[in-house]
Amino acid sequence: MPVQNAMTADFLRSAYGGESMAHMRYLIWGNLAEKEGFKNTGRLFKAIAYAEQVHADNHFKELKVQQGDYTVAAGAVFGIGTIVENLQGAINGELHEIEQMYPVYLNTAKFQEEKGAERSFHFALEAEKVHAILFKQAQDAAKAGNDIQFESVNVCPVCGHTVTDEAPDKCPICGAKKEMYKGF
Ligand SMILES: [Fe+2]
Numbered sequence: 001m002p003v004q005n006a007m008t009a010d011f012l013r014s015a016y017g018g019e020s021m022a023h024m025r026y027l028i029w030g031n032l033a034e035k036e037g038f039k040n041t042g043r044l045f046k047a048i049a050y051a052e053q054v055h056a057d058n059h060f061k062e063l064k065v066q067q068g069d070y071t072v073a074a075g076a077v078f079g080i081g082t083i084v085e086n087l088q089g090a091i092n093g094e095l096h097e098i099e100q101m102y103p104v105y106l107n108t109a110k111f112q113e114e115k116g117a118e119r120s121f122h123f124a125l126e127a128e129k130v131h132a133i134l135f136k137q138a139q140d141a142a143k144a145g146n147d148i149q150f151e152s153v154n155v156c157p158v159c160g161h162t163v164t165d166e167a168p169d170k171c172p173i174c175g176a177k178k179e180m181y182k183g184f
């Protein structure tokens, strides 16, 4: 059933806006990292950009019978800096989602018994926790002048779970099978 309550609907639109901007921002920063020779950091940005697209897609679909035009307010990080600075921007954005935004949105959806939004916010919250860790690993490497090391990055197309190297047999967040993961 699509969303019924105005407050949860507002939060779905805001989360959709935030994820949409994160998607684009990570593509921009990913291209810059690649140009500077940090190929894996660029791949990580692009893989996580895809994960944010998954989140935006999930939030959007929960609004399927909502009609009309809306002005959408969402938190976003701006600016272009060094790789280390761009990664800090990414970490800050992820931490805002993990510590402030998604816990509030998730609890509102639970309170309003919005099962679809609850699922969508839960998937995003859990995936963002992994994103913050991966961006921190890439930043630690970049601070030492190195590119993060991995063979591949894999993203669950259902919930946005992101893992370096081999995908797990079952997604730890949503249970999707290994074969469904998208590789970068
Ligand atoms: Fe994220």
Ligand SMILES: [Fe+2]
Pocket (backbone or CB within 6 Å): 156, 157, 158, 159, 160, 161, 171, 172, 173, 174, 175, 176
């Ligand atoms: Fe998943």
